[in-house]
Amino acid sequence: MPGGRRRPLRAQHRDDGALVGAQALGPARQIQSRRLPRGPTGVHLPSARRLRPGSELIEDGGDGAGVRVKPRASRQSTGPNGAARAPRRIVNKELLAERQDQLVAAATELFLRQGFHKTSIREIADAAGWHMGTLYLYIRQKEDVLYLITRAHMKKLTEDLWAMEPGGSARETLAAAMEFLFRAVDDQRRQVRLMYRESQSLRPEHLEELKDSELRDRELFVGLIEDGVAAGEFRRVDPHLVAHDILVMAHSWALKSWALLPHITLDAYIEQQKALVFWQLDPSPAAPTCG
Known part of the structure; x- marks a missing residue:
């Protein structure tokens, strides 16, 4: 172009992925530029699909879903009534629920073997058999997996503990609840050990959610003990302390079963711990006093 600036040979791209300078191109060049614009990460995007402020790319993780844009999720961790909710960074929660067991099992094994901080996101994806892009549909960072x-x-x-049906007496109900708790902890003792070891790596709001969940379990046992005291089946004790002791007994099996299993079975452990609790709750005059 004599005496003036030359037209750009191809469209330029702003940081937000939109095209600039395409108006200076001829019709054929404009068509070509619309076919091959690139987003900020180099991913081909249709020209009409421009990233809006506060949006981000989700790349194809090999699941056939293609490339798409989603709004950034809010960081709010509580609902309108103050109830804890899953972090908004974990998207596609319905699909995640279907495959959560696979992800949890793979990550648990890695965290127990290598430690949370020495395990990478890529190792988690490989262990679960997922592409990296697929994993990032569900989590944004490694702490989300621990959560x-x-x-x-x-x-x-x-949920299972609170869904139990009451027995014929306070003693029977408490005994059944203790047995359920001990066996549930035995089934998931690897997860319990991981929670004790890595809980400080959780984000603060998730750590508080974990504590609240344990306190809800304790309150169930507090209520059962108070019912037994009111019915005259148990002596008057500090129900919160006895309920705390029951949870510690259950968790101790997960943490220290390696030292106990050569000498005692789970069934024997449960029966002896129940006997210890009911000895403490025995209302007879010869029973030990507490406090």
Whole structure:
């Protein structure tokens, strides 16, 4: 172009992925530029699909879903009524629920063997048999995986514990609840050990959620003990302390079963721990006094 600036040979791209300078191109060049624009990460995007402020790319993880854009999730961790919710960074929660067991099992094994801080996101994806892009549909960072492990364990335990039917007496109900708790902890003792070892790596709001879940379990046993005291089946004790002792007994099996298994079975452990608790709750005059 004599006496003036030359037209650009191809469209330029701003940081937000939009095209600039395409108006200066001829019709054929404009068509070509619309076919091959690139987003900020080099991913080909249709020209009409421009990243809006606060949006991000989700790349094809090999699941056939293609490339798409999603709004950034809010960081709010509580609902409108103050109830804890799954972090908004974990997207596609319905699909995640279907494959959560696979992800939790793979990550639990890695975290126990290598430690949380020495395990990479790529190793988690490989162990689960997922592409990296697929994993990032569900989590944004490694702490989200640890949260999923703790939530999966505590949610199932709490829901099943509170769903138990009461027995014929306070003693029978407490005995059944203790047995259920001990066996549930035995089934997931690897997850319990992981929670104790790595809980400080959780984000603060998730650590508080974990504590609240354990306190809800304790409150169930507090209520059972108070019912027994009111019915005259148990002596008057500090129900919170006895309930705390029951949870510690259950968790100790997960943490120290390696030292006990050569000498005692799970069945024998449960029976002896129940006997110890009911000895403490015995209302007869010859029973030990507490406090």
